[in-house]
Amino acid sequence: MDSISWGSSLQFLAKLLSDSQEDDDDSADHVPHCSVSTMTPGSIGPAKRETTDTVQVKSENSKAIWNAEEVSEGAEFEDIWDPREQPEYEILFKQCVGTEDVFFGMSRKDPSTACCEDIVVKIKLPETKYADITLNIQDKVLDLRTPQKKLLLHLPYRVDSRNGKARFLSEEETLEVTLRVSREFDFINFA
Structure with missing residues:
Protein backbone atom coordinates (compact mmCIF):
# COMPACT_ATOMS: atom_id res chain seq x y z
CA MET A 1 0.00 0.00 0.00
CA ASP A 2 1.28 3.41 -0.93
CA SER A 3 1.84 5.84 1.91
CA ILE A 4 0.82 8.84 -0.24
CA SER A 5 -2.87 9.71 -0.08
CA TRP A 6 -4.87 10.82 -3.10
CA GLY A 7 -5.03 14.38 -1.76
CA SER A 8 -1.32 14.76 -1.50
CA SER A 9 -0.85 13.22 -4.95
CA LEU A 10 -3.12 15.96 -6.37
CA GLN A 11 -0.97 18.52 -4.61
CA PHE A 12 2.18 17.04 -6.09
CA LEU A 13 0.54 17.07 -9.53
CA ALA A 14 -0.44 20.72 -9.09
CA LYS A 15 3.09 21.59 -8.06
CA LEU A 16 4.51 19.69 -11.04
CA LEU A 17 2.22 21.48 -13.51
CA SER A 18 2.76 24.97 -12.07
CA ASP A 19 5.32 27.40 -13.53
CA SER A 20 9.01 26.86 -12.84
CA GLN A 21 9.22 30.36 -11.39
CA GLU A 22 6.98 29.35 -8.53
CA ASP A 23 9.30 26.47 -7.65
CA ASP A 24 12.15 28.87 -6.85
CA ASP A 25 10.42 31.14 -4.34
CA ASP A 26 8.49 30.21 -1.22
CA SER A 27 5.63 32.70 -1.57
CA ALA A 28 2.06 32.39 -0.33
CA ASP A 29 0.95 31.35 -3.82
CA HIS A 30 2.29 27.85 -3.34
CA VAL A 31 -0.16 25.04 -2.77
CA PRO A 32 0.00 24.12 0.94
CA HIS A 33 1.00 20.55 1.73
CA CYS A 34 -0.88 20.29 4.99
CA SER A 35 -4.54 20.30 3.95
CA VAL A 36 -6.54 19.05 1.00
CA SER A 37 -9.49 21.39 1.58
CA THR A 38 -7.72 24.31 -0.13
CA MET A 39 -7.24 22.28 -3.32
CA THR A 40 -9.65 23.14 -6.13
CA PRO A 41 -9.71 22.18 -9.82
CA GLY A 42 -8.39 25.65 -10.57
CA SER A 43 -5.30 24.93 -8.48
CA ILE A 44 -3.96 22.43 -11.03
CA GLY A 45 -1.85 23.85 -13.83
CA PRO A 46 -0.01 27.10 -14.31
CA ALA A 47 -1.10 30.00 -12.14
CA LYS A 48 -3.29 32.54 -13.89
CA ARG A 49 -1.98 36.03 -13.88
CA GLU A 50 -4.34 38.96 -13.74
CA THR A 51 -4.17 41.34 -16.65
CA THR A 52 -4.62 45.03 -16.21
CA ASP A 53 -5.16 45.74 -19.89
CA THR A 54 -8.37 47.58 -20.65
CA VAL A 55 -10.19 47.17 -23.92
CA GLN A 56 -11.57 50.31 -25.47
CA VAL A 57 -14.97 49.73 -27.07
CA LYS A 58 -15.60 52.10 -29.91
CA SER A 59 -19.15 53.38 -29.97
CA GLU A 60 -20.81 54.47 -33.18
CA ASN A 61 -22.86 57.08 -31.37
CA SER A 62 -21.13 58.57 -28.35
CA LYS A 63 -24.45 59.74 -26.86
CA ALA A 64 -26.11 56.33 -27.03
CA ILE A 65 -26.76 54.70 -23.68
CA TRP A 66 -26.70 51.14 -25.07
CA ASN A 67 -25.69 49.28 -28.23
CA ALA A 68 -28.24 47.74 -30.56
CA GLU A 69 -26.71 44.30 -29.87
CA GLU A 70 -27.54 44.61 -26.17
CA VAL A 71 -31.30 44.86 -26.74
Whole structure:
Protein backbone atom coordinates (compact mmCIF):
# COMPACT_ATOMS: atom_id res chain seq x y z
CA MET A 1 0.00 0.00 0.00
CA ASP A 2 1.28 3.41 -0.93
CA SER A 3 1.84 5.84 1.91
CA ILE A 4 0.82 8.84 -0.24
CA SER A 5 -2.87 9.71 -0.08
CA TRP A 6 -4.87 10.82 -3.10
CA GLY A 7 -5.03 14.38 -1.76
CA SER A 8 -1.32 14.76 -1.50
CA SER A 9 -0.85 13.22 -4.95
CA LEU A 10 -3.12 15.96 -6.37
CA GLN A 11 -0.97 18.52 -4.61
CA PHE A 12 2.18 17.04 -6.09
CA LEU A 13 0.54 17.07 -9.53
CA ALA A 14 -0.44 20.72 -9.09
CA LYS A 15 3.09 21.59 -8.06
CA LEU A 16 4.51 19.69 -11.04
CA LEU A 17 2.22 21.48 -13.51
CA SER A 18 2.76 24.97 -12.07
CA ASP A 19 5.32 27.40 -13.53
CA SER A 20 9.01 26.86 -12.84
CA GLN A 21 9.22 30.36 -11.39
CA GLU A 22 6.98 29.35 -8.53
CA ASP A 23 9.30 26.47 -7.65
CA ASP A 24 12.15 28.87 -6.85
CA ASP A 25 10.42 31.14 -4.34
CA ASP A 26 8.49 30.21 -1.22
CA SER A 27 5.63 32.70 -1.57
CA ALA A 28 2.06 32.39 -0.33
CA ASP A 29 0.95 31.35 -3.82
CA HIS A 30 2.29 27.85 -3.34
CA VAL A 31 -0.16 25.04 -2.77
CA PRO A 32 0.00 24.12 0.94
CA HIS A 33 1.00 20.55 1.73
CA CYS A 34 -0.88 20.29 4.99
CA SER A 35 -4.54 20.30 3.95
CA VAL A 36 -6.54 19.05 1.00
CA SER A 37 -9.49 21.39 1.58
CA THR A 38 -7.72 24.31 -0.13
CA MET A 39 -7.24 22.28 -3.32
CA THR A 40 -9.65 23.14 -6.13
CA PRO A 41 -9.71 22.18 -9.82
CA GLY A 42 -8.39 25.65 -10.57
CA SER A 43 -5.30 24.93 -8.48
CA ILE A 44 -3.96 22.43 -11.03
CA GLY A 45 -1.85 23.85 -13.83
CA PRO A 46 -0.01 27.10 -14.31
CA ALA A 47 -1.10 30.00 -12.14
CA LYS A 48 -3.29 32.54 -13.89
CA ARG A 49 -1.98 36.03 -13.88
CA GLU A 50 -4.34 38.96 -13.74
CA THR A 51 -4.17 41.34 -16.65
CA THR A 52 -4.62 45.03 -16.21
CA ASP A 53 -5.16 45.74 -19.89
CA THR A 54 -8.37 47.58 -20.65
CA VAL A 55 -10.19 47.17 -23.92
CA GLN A 56 -11.57 50.31 -25.47
CA VAL A 57 -14.97 49.73 -27.07
CA LYS A 58 -15.60 52.10 -29.91
CA SER A 59 -19.15 53.38 -29.97
CA GLU A 60 -20.81 54.47 -33.18
CA ASN A 61 -22.86 57.08 -31.37
CA SER A 62 -21.13 58.57 -28.35
CA LYS A 63 -24.45 59.74 -26.86
CA ALA A 64 -26.11 56.33 -27.03
CA ILE A 65 -26.76 54.70 -23.68
CA TRP A 66 -26.70 51.14 -25.07
CA ASN A 67 -25.69 49.28 -28.23
CA ALA A 68 -28.24 47.74 -30.56
CA GLU A 69 -26.71 44.30 -29.87
CA GLU A 70 -27.54 44.61 -26.17
CA VAL A 71 -31.30 44.86 -26.74
CA SER A 72 -33.03 41.67 -27.78
CA GLU A 73 -35.28 41.70 -30.81
CA GLY A 74 -38.87 42.47 -29.88
CA ALA A 75 -37.99 44.20 -26.60
CA GLU A 76 -39.70 47.36 -27.79
CA PHE A 77 -43.05 45.57 -27.67
CA GLU A 78 -42.79 44.27 -24.11
CA ASP A 79 -44.92 46.19 -21.70
CA ILE A 80 -45.20 44.71 -18.22
CA TRP A 81 -47.71 47.37 -17.13
CA ASP A 82 -50.25 46.47 -19.81
CA PRO A 83 -53.29 44.95 -18.00
CA ARG A 84 -54.56 43.02 -21.04
CA GLU A 85 -54.35 39.27 -20.68
CA GLN A 86 -52.51 36.91 -22.98
CA PRO A 87 -54.73 34.78 -25.24
CA GLU A 88 -54.40 31.04 -25.60
CA TYR A 89 -52.23 30.08 -28.54
CA GLU A 90 -50.76 27.02 -30.18
CA ILE A 91 -47.66 26.70 -32.36
CA LEU A 92 -47.75 24.04 -35.06
CA PHE A 93 -45.12 23.10 -37.61
CA LYS A 94 -46.04 22.27 -41.19
CA GLN A 95 -44.08 20.62 -43.96
CA CYS A 96 -44.82 19.67 -47.52
CA VAL A 97 -44.27 15.94 -48.06
CA GLY A 98 -45.02 13.66 -50.96
CA THR A 99 -45.06 9.92 -51.51
CA GLU A 100 -41.32 9.90 -52.17
CA ASP A 101 -40.84 11.28 -48.64
CA VAL A 102 -43.37 9.13 -46.79
CA PHE A 103 -42.98 5.74 -48.45
CA PHE A 104 -39.58 5.73 -50.07
CA GLY A 105 -37.60 8.12 -47.86
CA MET A 106 -35.91 9.58 -50.92
CA SER A 107 -35.50 13.07 -49.51
CA ARG A 108 -33.73 14.12 -46.34
CA LYS A 109 -36.97 15.09 -44.60
CA ASP A 110 -37.96 13.62 -41.26
CA PRO A 111 -40.78 14.48 -38.83
CA SER A 112 -38.63 16.88 -36.79
CA THR A 113 -39.19 20.63 -36.68
CA ALA A 114 -35.83 21.14 -38.41
CA CYS A 115 -37.41 19.85 -41.65
CA CYS A 116 -40.57 21.97 -41.46
CA GLU A 117 -41.12 24.80 -43.91
CA ASP A 118 -43.88 26.71 -42.11
CA ILE A 119 -44.86 27.74 -38.59
CA VAL A 120 -48.59 27.99 -37.94
CA VAL A 121 -49.67 29.98 -34.88
CA LYS A 122 -53.31 29.55 -33.85
CA ILE A 123 -54.50 32.24 -31.44
CA LYS A 124 -57.89 32.02 -29.70
CA LEU A 125 -59.58 35.41 -29.63
CA PRO A 126 -63.08 35.08 -28.15
CA GLU A 127 -65.42 38.05 -28.54
CA THR A 128 -63.07 39.78 -30.99
CA LYS A 129 -63.84 41.25 -34.40
CA TYR A 130 -61.45 41.01 -37.32
CA ALA A 131 -61.22 44.81 -37.57
CA ASP A 132 -59.99 45.09 -33.96
CA ILE A 133 -56.88 42.93 -34.51
CA THR A 134 -53.46 44.54 -34.94
CA LEU A 135 -50.75 42.11 -36.04
CA ASN A 136 -47.08 42.98 -36.41
CA ILE A 137 -44.55 40.33 -37.46
CA GLN A 138 -40.79 40.68 -37.40
CA ASP A 139 -38.11 38.07 -38.12
CA LYS A 140 -38.30 36.46 -34.67
CA VAL A 141 -41.30 38.15 -33.01
CA LEU A 142 -45.07 38.02 -33.43
CA ASP A 143 -46.93 40.91 -31.78
CA LEU A 144 -50.74 40.76 -31.61
CA ARG A 145 -52.93 43.42 -29.99
CA THR A 146 -56.70 43.59 -29.54
CA PRO A 147 -58.74 45.73 -27.14
CA GLN A 148 -58.93 42.80 -24.65
CA LYS A 149 -55.84 40.68 -25.41
CA LYS A 150 -52.13 41.16 -26.03
CA LEU A 151 -49.62 38.55 -27.22
CA LEU A 152 -45.89 39.03 -27.65
CA LEU A 153 -44.50 35.75 -28.94
CA HIS A 154 -40.82 35.08 -29.57
CA LEU A 155 -40.81 32.58 -32.42
CA PRO A 156 -38.63 29.45 -32.28
CA TYR A 157 -37.18 30.05 -35.77
CA ARG A 158 -36.47 33.09 -37.91
CA VAL A 159 -39.34 33.65 -40.35
CA ASP A 160 -39.93 35.58 -43.57
CA SER A 161 -41.85 38.49 -42.07
CA ARG A 162 -42.93 39.93 -45.43
CA ASN A 163 -44.58 36.84 -46.90
CA GLY A 164 -46.82 35.49 -44.15
CA LYS A 165 -50.53 34.75 -44.31
CA ALA A 166 -53.18 35.37 -41.68
CA ARG A 167 -56.84 34.42 -41.67
CA PHE A 168 -59.50 34.90 -39.05
CA LEU A 169 -61.87 31.98 -38.55
CA SER A 170 -64.92 33.76 -37.14
CA GLU A 171 -66.90 30.60 -36.31
CA GLU A 172 -63.97 29.29 -34.19
CA GLU A 173 -62.91 32.78 -33.01
CA THR A 174 -59.33 31.92 -33.94
CA LEU A 175 -56.65 33.81 -35.82
CA GLU A 176 -54.43 31.49 -37.85
CA VAL A 177 -51.05 32.94 -38.86
CA THR A 178 -48.86 30.96 -41.29
CA LEU A 179 -45.23 32.04 -41.55
CA ARG A 180 -42.50 30.67 -43.81
CA VAL A 181 -39.39 29.61 -41.87
CA SER A 182 -36.24 31.13 -43.30
CA ARG A 183 -33.14 29.16 -42.43
CA GLU A 184 -29.67 29.95 -43.66
CA PHE A 185 -28.96 26.52 -45.14
CA ASP A 186 -32.38 25.49 -46.49
CA PHE A 187 -30.96 25.07 -49.97
CA ILE A 188 -28.78 22.25 -48.60
CA ASN A 189 -31.43 20.60 -46.40
CA PHE A 190 -34.23 20.55 -48.95
CA ALA A 191 -32.32 20.12 -52.20
